[in-house]
Amino acid sequence: MxxxxxxxxxxxxxxxxxxxGDAFRVLVERHGRAVFRLAFRMTGNxxxxxxxxxxxxxxxxxxxxxxxxxxxxxTWLYRIVANCSVDMMRARQxxxxxxxxxxxxxxxxxxxxxxxxxxxxxxxxxxxxxxxxALRELSALERAxxxxxxHEGRSIQEIxxxxxxxxxxxxxxxxxxxxxxxxxxxxxxxxxxxxxxGTTVDQVRSKADAPGQAGEP
Amino acid sequence: xxxxxxxQLILHYYGEDGGRPDVERHLAACAECAAEYRAMFExxxxxxAPAVPERDDSYALDVWTRIRTRLxxxxxxxxxxxxxWDRVAVAVAVATVVVAAFVGGRVWPRPVxxxxxxxxxxxxxxxxxxRLAAISDHLERSERVLLDVVNADGDSVDLSxxxxxxxxxxxxxxxxRTTASQAEDALVAGVLDELERGLLExxxxxSTPTPAxxxxxxxxxxxDALLFKVRVLADELHEREIAPVQPRxxx
Numbered sequence: 484m485x486x487x488x489x490x491x492x493x494x495x496x497x498x499x500x501x502x503x504g505d506a507f508r509v510l511v512e513r514h515g516r517a518v519f520r521l522a523f524r525m526t527g528n529x530x531x532x533x534x535x536x537x538x539x540x541x542x543x544x545x546x547x548x549x550x551x552x553x554x555x556x557x558t559w560l561y562r563i564v565a566n567c568s569v570d571m572m573r574a575r576q577x578x579x580x581x582x583x584x585x586x587x588x589x590x591x592x593x594x595x596x597x598x599x600x601x602x603x604x605x606x607x608x609x610x611x612x613x614x615x616x617a618l619r620e621l622s623a624l625e626r627a628x629x630x631x632x633x634h635e636g637r638s639i640q641e642i643x644x645x646x647x648x649x650x651x652x653x654x655x656x657x658x659x660x661x662x663x664x665x666x667x668x669x670x671x672x673x674x675x676x677x678x679x680x681g682t683t684v685d686q687v688r689s690k691a692d693a694p695g696q697a698g699e700p
Numbered sequence: 701x702x703x704x705x706x707x708q709l710i711l712h713y714y715g716e717d718g719g720r721p722d723v724e725r726h727l728a729a730c731a732e733c734a735a736e737y738r739a740m741f742e743x744x745x746x747x748x749a750p751a752v753p754e755r756d757d758s759y760a761l762d763v764w765t766r767i768r769t770r771l772x773x774x775x776x777x778x779x780x781x782x783x784x785w786d787r788v789a790v791a792v793a794v795a796t797v798v799v800a801a802f803v804g805g806r807v808w809p810r811p812v813x814x815x816x817x818x819x820x821x822x823x824x825x826x827x828x829x830x831r832l833a834a835i836s837d838h839l840e841r842s843e844r845v846l847l848d849v850v851n852a853d854g855d856s857v858d859l860s861x862x863x864x865x866x867x868x869x870x871x872x873x874x875x876x877r878t879t880a881s882q883a884e885d886a887l888v889a890g891v892l893d894e895l896e897r898g899l900l901e902x903x904x905x906x907s908t909p910t911p912a913x914x915x916x917x918x919x920x921x922x923x924d925a926l927l928f929k930v931r932v933l934a935d936e937l938h939e940r941e942i943a944p945v946q947p948r949x950x951x
Contacts, residue, residue, distance in 0.1 A: 508768070511763055511767070515763045536763055537766055537767050540763065541771070573851065576851070610746060618747070632714055633747060649864065651864040651868065656861050661710050664747060
């Protein structure tokens with residue numbers, strides 16, 4: 484952000500905090516797409532993401548008086564979106580628990596495709612469906628923490644701040660999410676990944692980003 | 701080094717252990733842990749980020765159109781209220797206090813104490829709002845952890861995350877309860893006291909309760925209507941927090 488942008492953003496924020504609807508509209512226009520992107524990654528559902536977008540801006544507007552002008556508005560909004568997404572997932576899980584027809588065991592027992600490497604498998608609709616189902620089985624907090632760690636690349640410390648929980652709770656949420664996903668998705672493994680011991684996710688990402696490689700964790 | 705735990709492998713995968721050389725050495729030397737790490741690696745590779753649906757440039761305007769009618773009257777921040785609540789009046793009041801104190805000091809043997817509380821009461825007001833905001837945030841977090849407990853899947857419950865979360869909240873709960881008691885805020889102190897007992901029950905209960913044990917915890921939380929009380933108090937504090945400051949008499 485340039486100096487002029489920062490000054491302008493500061494002025495817009497100040498106006499919005501005084502109840503200027505037009506100033507708040509500018510904030511919505513600036514951050515709307517980014518908010519949708521995060522909401523979609525957190526909820527994994529387009530309609531839910533749309534609801535989260537609306538609710539997040541609604542909450543942000545109500546809480547503007549509590550926003551400290553020295554803080555970064557984007558970061559503050561990001562935190563609201565993360566928490567709205569958790570609330571949305573909780574509500575959805577409640578509905579899902581009452582109406583789901585296919586159990587996780589049934590999904591996990593579906594035959595896995597064979598004959599492709601993991602990158603190609605991840606692209607297949609069947610794998611995607613099962614991964615989606617497995618993610619849906621996580622608790623709202625587990626899913627939020629996992630998404631922030633796995634897809635958004637946030638550290639445990641950042642996750643704890645974004646979700647307003649302790650670092651131990653954030654760490655536990657990621658642990659439990661990974662453990663559950665391992666149990667659910669284990670039947671999908673078809674061939675071992677060749678990697679050196681000690682390879683970290685950043686190294687894998689570099690590999691995935693290389694030309695000719697698929698996958699975008 | 702003994703075998704790596706699953707937690708260590710997860711932290712290593714995400715680079716949260718700072719790339720500990722002892723873990724890397726162990727993975728290079730231990731076939732069992734290396735296989736475990738590879739299995740975890742395979743699974744996590746399957747979980748790719750979903751493609752985000754495209755939203756064009758007009759999207760944000762659409763969002764604004766949808767939410768604008770729902771937006772409530774903006775409550776100005778507390779400091780803004782008392783700064784904006786007629787700065788001239790404040791300046792006049794302060795000047796009056798200074799002059800009165802000066803004159804009083806010259807004419808009477810003692811300073812006039814009646815003018816001092818007007819300023820200190822503003823400080824107290826600010827402190828009170830900070831306290832309310834902090835407790836309100838704390839209650840919202842506590843509500844989430846209690847909701848997670850109450851809504852956990854009753855067949856195979858693992859409350860370890862909720863326990864860690866509740867333990868994090870306990871210390872701040874004690875602090876807020878003590879502060880509320882000192883401020884003679886019986887309503888807040890009472891609910892925080894009940895909340896503390898609820899959090900303690902979660903923290904000290906079994907991490908993987910049997911269905912019967914879990915049902916007992918859930919029933920006790922329901923019986924105390926703790927969630928309801930926490931939610932109502934959070935709303936109440938939020939209302940108090942954003943309520944405009946009442947102009948005070950300065951003379």
